[in-house]
Amino acid sequence: xxxxxxxxxxxxxxxxxxxxxxxxxxxxxxxxxxxxxxxxxxxxxxxxxxxxxxxxxxxxxxxxxxxxxxxxxxxxxxxxxxxxxxxxxxxxxxxxxxxxxxxxxxxxxxxxxxxxxxxxxxxxxxxxxxxxxxxxxxxxxxxxxxxxxxxxxxxxxxxxxxxxxxxxxxxxxxxxxxxxxxxxxxxxxxxxxxxxxxxxxxxxxxxxxxxxxxxxxxxxxxxxxxxxxxxxxxxxxxxxxxxxxxxxxxxxxxxxxxxxxxxxxxxxxxxxxxxxxxxxxxxxxxxxxxxxxxxxx
Amino acid sequence: xxxxxxxxxxxxxxxxxxxxxxxxxxxxxxxxxxxxxxxxxxxxxxxxxxxxxxxxxxxxxxxxxxxxxxxxxxxxxxxxxxxxxxxxxxxxxxxxxxxxxxxxxxxxxxxxxxxxxxxxxxxxxxxxxxxxxxxxxxxxxxxxxxxxxxxxxxxxxxxxxxxxxxxxxxxxxxxxxxxxxxxxxxxxxxxxxxxxxxxxxxxxxxxxxxxxxxxxxxxxxxxxxxxxxxxxxxxxxxxxxxxxxxxxxxxxxxxxxxxxxxxxxxxxxxxxxxxxxxxxxxxxxxx
Amino acid sequence: xxxxxxxxxxxxxxxxxxxxxxxxxxxxxxxxxxxxxxxxxxxxxxxxxxxxxxxxxxxxxxxxxxxxxxxxxxxxxxxxxxxxxxxxxxxxxxxxxxxxxxxxxxxxxxxxxxxxxxxxxxxxxxxxxxxxxxxxxxxxxxxxxxxxxxxxxxxxxxxxxxxxxxxxxxxxxxxxxxxxxxxxxxxxxxxxxxxxxxxxxxxxxxxxxxxxxxxxxxxxxxxxxxxxxxxxxxxxxxxxxxxxxxxxxxxxxxxxxxxxxxxxxxxxxxxxxxxxxxxxxxxxxxxxxxxxxxxxxxxxxxxxxxxxxx
Numbered sequence: 001x002x003x004x005x006x007x008x009x010x011x012x013x014x015x016x017x018x019x020x021x022x023x024x025x026x027x028x029x030x031x032x033x034x035x036x037x038x039x040x041x042x043x044x045x046x047x048x049x050x051x052x053x054x055x056x057x058x059x060x061x062x063x064x065x066x067x068x069x070x071x072x073x074x075x076x077x078x079x080x081x082x083x084x085x086x087x088x089x090x091x092x093x094x095x096x097x098x099x100x101x102x103x104x105x106x107x108x109x110x111x112x113x114x115x116x117x118x119x120x121x122x123x124x125x126x127x128x129x130x131x132x133x134x135x136x137x138x139x140x141x142x143x144x145x146x147x148x149x150x151x152x153x154x155x156x157x158x159x160x161x162x163x164x165x166x167x168x169x170x171x172x173x174x175x176x177x178x179x180x181x182x183x184x185x186x187x188x189x190x191x192x193x194x195x196x197x198x199x200x201x202x203x204x205x206x207x208x209x210x211x212x213x214x215x216x217x218x219x220x221x222x223x224x225x226x227x228x229x230x231x232x233x234x235x236x237x238x239x240x241x242x243x244x245x246x247x248x249x250x251x252x253x254x255x256x257x258x259x260x261x262x263x264x265x266x267x268x269x270x271x272x273x274x275x276x277x278x279x280x281x282x283x284x285x286x287x288x289x290x291x292x293x294x295x296x297x
Numbered sequence: 298x299x300x301x302x303x304x305x306x307x308x309x310x311x312x313x314x315x316x317x318x319x320x321x322x323x324x325x326x327x328x329x330x331x332x333x334x335x336x337x338x339x340x341x342x343x344x345x346x347x348x349x350x351x352x353x354x355x356x357x358x359x360x361x362x363x364x365x366x367x368x369x370x371x372x373x374x375x376x377x378x379x380x381x382x383x384x385x386x387x388x389x390x391x392x393x394x395x396x397x398x399x400x401x402x403x404x405x406x407x408x409x410x411x412x413x414x415x416x417x418x419x420x421x422x423x424x425x426x427x428x429x430x431x432x433x434x435x436x437x438x439x440x441x442x443x444x445x446x447x448x449x450x451x452x453x454x455x456x457x458x459x460x461x462x463x464x465x466x467x468x469x470x471x472x473x474x475x476x477x478x479x480x481x482x483x484x485x486x487x488x489x490x491x492x493x494x495x496x497x498x499x500x501x502x503x504x505x506x507x508x509x510x511x512x513x514x515x516x517x518x519x520x521x522x523x524x525x526x527x528x529x530x531x532x533x534x535x536x537x538x539x540x541x542x543x544x545x546x547x548x549x550x551x552x553x554x555x556x557x558x559x560x561x562x563x564x565x566x567x568x569x570x571x572x573x574x575x576x577x578x579x580x581x582x583x584x
Numbered sequence: 585x586x587x588x589x590x591x592x593x594x595x596x597x598x599x600x601x602x603x604x605x606x607x608x609x610x611x612x613x614x615x616x617x618x619x620x621x622x623x624x625x626x627x628x629x630x631x632x633x634x635x636x637x638x639x640x641x642x643x644x645x646x647x648x649x650x651x652x653x654x655x656x657x658x659x660x661x662x663x664x665x666x667x668x669x670x671x672x673x674x675x676x677x678x679x680x681x682x683x684x685x686x687x688x689x690x691x692x693x694x695x696x697x698x699x700x701x702x703x704x705x706x707x708x709x710x711x712x713x714x715x716x717x718x719x720x721x722x723x724x725x726x727x728x729x730x731x732x733x734x735x736x737x738x739x740x741x742x743x744x745x746x747x748x749x750x751x752x753x754x755x756x757x758x759x760x761x762x763x764x765x766x767x768x769x770x771x772x773x774x775x776x777x778x779x780x781x782x783x784x785x786x787x788x789x790x791x792x793x794x795x796x797x798x799x800x801x802x803x804x805x806x807x808x809x810x811x812x813x814x815x816x817x818x819x820x821x822x823x824x825x826x827x828x829x830x831x832x833x834x835x836x837x838x839x840x841x842x843x844x845x846x847x848x849x850x851x852x853x854x855x856x857x858x859x860x861x862x863x864x865x866x867x868x869x870x871x872x873x874x875x876x877x878x879x880x881x882x883x884x885x886x887x888x889x890x891x892x893x894x
Contacts, residue, residue, distance in 0.1 A: 007786035014699065017691035018708070024755065025711050031726065032718070051340040052563050082613025090610055100614070102878055103621045105805075109812030109874035110624070111843040113850060114867050118624055125375045131331070131360055142624065145617055147760070147809060151767070154802065158771030173599035175606025189770075192713070192763050199716030199759075206720075206818060206847060213360045215343050218351075238358055243719040247819070248361075250721050251478030252336045254499050254564055258480070266722050273717040277710055336851075363851020365860070373855075389655070390857035446742055452655065453852035453859065474744065474828045474838050477848040481823055484728055489742060 029270065036267025039260040045268065048218070049245065054257040058265050060219050063232060064239040065272065068133055068140070068212065069201045071235060073194065076141040076148060080193075083145075084152025085178055108146035115142050116207035124211060131238040136212025140204060144197040151196070155189030156182055184291030191284035195277050202273055205247040213238035214248055242269050330543055331358045334367020334380030335455065337479070337497065338531045341402060341563050342380060345550050348559075355542060364388075364455055371534050372396060377543045379534040382455020384577035395537060399547045402531040402556075402565035405498040406459055407515035409483075409505045413490055415440035418509040421526075425464055427493060430471030435491060447473040448485055448494035459529035460495050462579045495527070499564025517566050523573040523581050530575070531565065625871065632868030634861040641665055646865065652829045652845070654859040665862045667869060669831040673839040675873065676832065677746050677821065678814040681753035682761075686807055688754075689761040693769050694791055709766065715759040724823035727752040732824055739836045744826030747835040752824050753814045761810035768802020769795060804885040812874050818847035842866045842873075 043057060050056030091097045119139035123129045159182050167177035208214070215238060223231040230237075240248070246265050249258045332342055339361050346357035362370075364381040368391050371379030379396075382404075386393035408424060410416060414435045419427075426432050427445060436442045449470060450457035454477060461470060476482050479500045486492045487504040498515060501507055507515050510525070519525035533547055549555060556567035573581050635641050641662060649666020651658060658664040692712065696705035731751050736743030772795050780790040796803070818841075826838020829845065846866045853860040 003786045003789055007788040010788035010792070011699065014691045014694055017688050018695040021688050021692055021712070021758070022708070025715070028718075028726065028755065029711070029714065031730075032722065051344045079613045079616050082610045083617050085606075086610035086614040090607060091614075100618060100621075102875070102882075103625065104617060105808055105812065105878055106871055106875050107621050107624065108809060109815040109870060110628070110867065111816045111818050111846055111870070113818065113847045114628065115624070117850065118627055121627075122623075125370075130329075131358055142620055145620070149617065150805065150809070151764070154764075154767055154771065154805075158767070160773065171599070173602040173606070175602050176599070178606065189767055192767060195713050196716055196760065196763055199713060202717040203719040209361055210366075213358070215339070215359045217356070217358075218347075238360065243721075246719050247721045248336075249480075250725065251480040252339065253480060254340060262725075266718070269717065269719070270714065273714055274710075277713060281710070361851075365850075365852040365854050369855040388854050389859070390854035451848045451852060452653070453849065472828060472830055474826045475840075475848065476823070476827060477852075481724075484725065485823075488728060488733070489744075 032263070032266050032270055036263040036265075036270075039264030040267055044264055049261075050255060052254055054255055056255060056257075056261060058242060058245060058261070058268065061240055061242045061245040061265070062268065062272070063219070064133065064212075065202055065241040065243070065269070066276075067232075068136055068208075068239065068241055069198045069276070071133060071137040072140045072144065072201050073198065075137055076144050076197070077194070079141070080145055080148035080152055081183075083149045084156060085183075087149070087153045088156040089174065089178055089182075104146045104149060108143060110143070112143060112204060112207040113210075115139055116210040118142070119207070120210035130236065131211065131213035132236045133212050133239045134235040136208050136239065136241075137235075139207045139211040140201050143207070144200060147200075148193050148197050151193030152186070152190055155186035155193070158189060159185045180291075184288065187284050187288045187291075191280055195280050198276060198280070199273060202241075202269060202276075203243050205241075205243045208241060208244050209247075212241065212244075214240050214244050242272075328354070328542075329356045329358060330378065330546060331360070331376040332367075332378035332380060332533070333360045333362050333370050333376045334378075335364045335382045335531065336361040337382055337404070337455065338380045338402070338533075341531070341560065341565065342378075342533070342550070344559055344563070345555060346546070349546055349549050353542075353545075355546075357546065365453065368396075368534060371536065374536060377535060377539065378547070381532045381534060382529065383458050384530075384532070385534055386577050387458065396534045397537055397539065399533045399535070399551065400530040400568055401533050401547070401550045402560050403520065403528055403568060403571055404531055404565055405515060405517065405520040405525060406456055406495050406527045406529070407498060407501065407525075408493060408495045408508045408510070408527075409486055409501070410508060411486055411488075411490055411492045412504070412506045413441065414443060414493075414506070416508065417506065418512060420511050421464065424508075424510060425466060425468065428465060428470050429468050443491040446489055446492045447471065448482055448489075448492055449473045449475050450482070450495070451475050451477040455529060456495065456497065460527060463527045497564070517570075520566055521570050521572055526581075528566075528575075530568075628864060628867050628871060631861060631864035633865075635665065635858065635865040639663065639858045639861070641862075647671070647869075650831055654862045663858055663862075665858075665865075667842070667866060669829050670840055670842045670845055670866065671869060671873070673746060673825070673832050674815065674841040674843065674870070676835075677749045677753060677825070677841060678811050678877075680746070680750035680835075681757060681814050682807055682811045684750065684754045685758050685761050685810055686803075689758060689765045689806065689810075690796075690803065692762045693765040694795075696766055697769050698787060698791060709763070712759045712762050715755065720756075720817060720819040723752055723756055723820035727820060727824040735836060741836050742826065742838065743836070744824060744838045745834075745836040746825060746832055746839055749821045749825035749839075749841070750835075752820050753817060756817060756820065757810035757813050760813055761806045764806035764809060765799075765803050768799040768806065771802065772798045801885045804881050808878055808881055811877055815870055815874050816843060818843040822848065842870050846870075 046059050047057030048059055116139055123135045123138055129135050163181055164177055167181050219232045220230045221232050225231050226233040242265055246262050249262050343359040346359050350357045364383055367379035367381050368385055368388055370376045372391055385391050385396050416438050433445055479496050482494045483500050486494050513519050513524050520528045535543055556569050560567050572584055574584050575581050636643055646665055646667055648668050650668055651664040651666045653664045731748045732743040735748050776794050780794045821841055822844035827840045827844055828838035829840045832839040846863050849863050
């Protein structure tokens with residue numbers, strides 16, 4: 001067969017595979033939105049949840065989800081960044097580093113309930129941190145680190161070598177080069193990692209049941225003191241996230257409108273993730289433009 | 298190489314400092330009650346805690362995690378209250394003598410089937426034979442010609458223990474699908490033709506067909522005089538030397554107003570309405 | 585004057601200090617991760633090994649036994665903890681879902697980098713990434729309302745089984761595999777592609793003979809992360825696979841994975857008892873299985889890469 005027709009056939013195959021994926025995506029997301037959007041109202045977003053009466057909202061859960069994502073990223077991103085830089089630039093090429101890499105990858109296959117129980121026994125009980133957002137953030141950090149580290153390492157490695165050589169030739173130290181030149185050029189790739197891991201945080205339930213808990217105390221949104229127990233900013237309070245709420249409502253919820261709450265909350269979750277991803281891409285682009293001269297490819 | 302070693306050692310030093318810094322962070326928790334365990338009981342405790350804590354200025358932290366977790370944690374002293382669907386002395390590995398049992402509600406459990414099977418009433422023996430695998434088609438029970446699909450509950454869960462001790466009479470259940478929550482079971486039974494499982498009363502609605510057993514309907518009043526035999530207690534366990542505010546909170550849950558109000562609203566049966574008492578060995582006596 | 589110049593040349597420069605600082609910071613981060621990994625692995629191992637040391641269960645009985653019922657004793661007077669049905673099921677489900685997901689992920693990645701325009705590819709990618717954030721429960725219920733009835737109507741039976749589980753998992757791991765594949769394809773240096781076009785190769789020849797070969801290790805990493813995600817997934821799979829511990833004989837009868845047994849059982853058992861320890865042993869098996877896959881895939885990757893690196 002001549003290469004041109006092979007090329008045509010291959011393109012058709014690829015396009016049809018992509019077509020299947022697109023169809024799946026459209027089906028899934030419209031299913032969630034169509035079943036959920038009718039239940040979404042301002043009242044649903046702004047009222048607290050109910051445990052047995054109809055008409056409960058998701059105000060606290062929505063806020064907790066976003067807060068947890070931010071806290072987790074604050075903890076896990078610097079660690080992943082440092083580790084990613086180490087693996088990409090400083091790590092010697094020997095078997096020890098290979099073993100470390102493999103162990104990190106294996107870690108990500110642990111079921112979330114195992115990670116949740118580990119964080120529960122160590123942080124919640126042993127260190128007496130208690131059921132709290134911060135314990136939840138630590139648990140989520142544990143299984144976000146592998147993917148995030150790997151992603152940062154790859155993004156840094158994919159920055160062309162001449163950038164590093166040029167900077168070194170100008171007398172910059174390697175570390176300064178990494179922070180000031182390599183890291184900014186790697187931002188678009190790193191954003192992917194952040195989006196994937198924050199998506200996982202938004203959607204995670206099993207690990208959080210044992211760490212940040214599955215009940216939400218009443219929050220006071222006027223109290224900005226993070227050390228006061230009813231303040232919405234207090235990281236030491238237990239918090240139920242949207243995904244946990246969806247799980248709870250579906251598995252043991254006895255409110256008469258459990259189905260409506262579950263589908264409404266799922267639709268809200270999807271919208272929040274869309275907004276978050278949009279925002280992350282936007283920030284990534286801004287930073288990239290600020291630190292480098294190029295446009296995002 | 299030497300240089301690298303120095304870098305590693307200093308990094309290790311920071312790490313150790315960091316970890317010891319974490320572990321020395323202990324707060325005072327005297328005004329806090331933590332309760333962990335059964336997800337089935339959680340809505341009740343959570344709602345009661347909500348009302349009680351605003352009255353008393355306490356922080357009551359109610360979490361799930363399952364009956365096993367509740368019992369392990371309370372006997373290790375990690376939490377104040379362990380919520381459980383099962384008697385502590387029926388769980389291997391728990392020293393029940395170290396714990397105090399408070400029964401806070403009664404829950405009735407009923408077999409449910411998919412609406413299409415055409416059976417509404419069966420006998421105890423038939424029910425047992427379905428769950429031990431002797432009947433395989435609804436035709437054998439006077440229903441449609443449809444395969445019986447048994448959805449069991451997870452081994453060790455409170456609902457399954459109750460069901461097996463009241464229905465199976467010591468026989469071994471067949472190896473079947475297992476699901477762990479009322480909500481999931483409800484969805485599967487209502488969407489799978491020929492399915493049978495069992496649920497707490499509070500999860501019944503018009504998507505399912507509850508079964509009467511020997512003509513007795515699954516209703517609260519039948520549980521109260523034990524004419525409906527599949528029911529169990531919801532327990533709250535504390536250590537023997539529990540703090541006063543923990544005991545007060547449980548007493549609040551057991552009080553007549555809470556039992557007649559909240560407990561009934563959440564679909565449980567009040568402990569004050571029960572005319573009989575069940576022991577952990579499933580022996581029922583008149584109150 | 586001369587002396588200070590000499591000192592300046594002999595003492596470490598500002599850059600050297602910066603460099604040391606950087607090395608310490610980044611080593612510190614990797615040490616945190618190593619500490620976490622080691623403590624979790626150690627934790628799971630010590631708990632999982634109790635089944636064999638304290639309860640004296642034979643490792644072979646555990647790995648090859650067919651009956652899982654830790655609370656009752658079997659014919660040999662020991663608790664029945666045969667994990668083989670779950671090991672086989674986990675293995676099969678993961679393999680099938682990864683096998684379905686990989687071609688789709690590669691096709692999407694090629695489409696995004698070579699075929700679609702910028703806006704189209706970004707839209708597709710963001711939508712796929714959206715899937716990560718959907719909670720497992722929702723996947724489970726969608727599987728229950730769409731996939732299980734579909735399988736039931738095509739193959740008969742109950743519809744619950746490995747096939748339904750694999751279909752749901754395929755959708756769940758698609759975003760991870762696709763995203764990482766896109767990144768690895770994008771990191772192929774432009775000059776390779778230009779050189780290939782310059783030699784008169786068609787787009788497909790360039791993709792197949794240059795791009796895919798160079799990005800192979802990256803694609804394999806993507807598949808590994810997809811598979812590990814599939815291994816670790818509990819809730820969604822458990823709802824559609826039937827969750828019945830029997831040795832799977834075909835793809836449409838109920839079965840149960842390691843993870844779903846672990847997740848459903850762990851809240852109902854008491855810590856320190858055999859029933860609980862046996863579940864941790866399942867976690868240990870899970871770790872070894874993913875280690876096995878990981879090493880296997882790396883070996884394949886190394887073979888593939890070795891041919892093309894000069």
